[in-house]
Every structure is written in C-alpha cells, then in structure tokens.
C-alpha cells in the first residue's frame with residue numbers, strides 16, 4: 001500500500017545484518033541485542049552470517065526440515081508459534 005518509504009528507515013537498517021528470510025529458513029529471529037537467536041534452542045549467534053546460522057540449524061535441528069519442510073504451511077505455522085513464544089518470554093525477562 002505505502003508507495004514511499006521514509007528515508008530514515010534506510011539509515012536504521014544500515015547496521016543491521018539480519019535477513020528476514022533466515023526466520024523461515026533457519027528458525028532464527030533477531031534478539032534485543034540485534035543478534036540472531038535460535039527460536040528452537042535460544043542459542044545466540046555472535047556473528048550474523050548466513051553460514052553460521054545454516055551450520056547451527058543443520059547440526060542441531062536437521063529434523064525440522066523433515067517434519068516441517070521448507071516453504072510449507074506447516075513450517076510457517078511452526079515458526080510463527082516459536083516466534084510468539086520467544087516474544088512472550090522476552091517480555092517476561
């Protein structure tokens with residue numbers, strides 16, 4: 001709907017390295033400290049590099065891809081639930 005983006009959003013995003021698609025791909029979201037945090041085991045990755053997230057996901061949560069295939073609605077639902085849980089726990093802390 002919005003055709004023009006405010007200029008300030010560009011400046012804000014300058015230092016951000018987290019990519020939104022990592023959420024669906026590797027079950028990561030961005031923590032308060034702007035570091036990628038695993039939605040499954042709450043592990044924080046120090047360096048927001050795709051390789052680091054991919055490695056963590058494959059080594060620790062490879063079953064997710066079997067049970068919730070990438071791109072499926074099952075996967076989307078799973079991530080949504082995990083993220084909600086994470087956001088709630090973040091408020092409580």
Ligand SMILES: [Zn+2]
Pocket residue numbers: 038039040041042043056060061
């Ligand atoms: Zn994890």
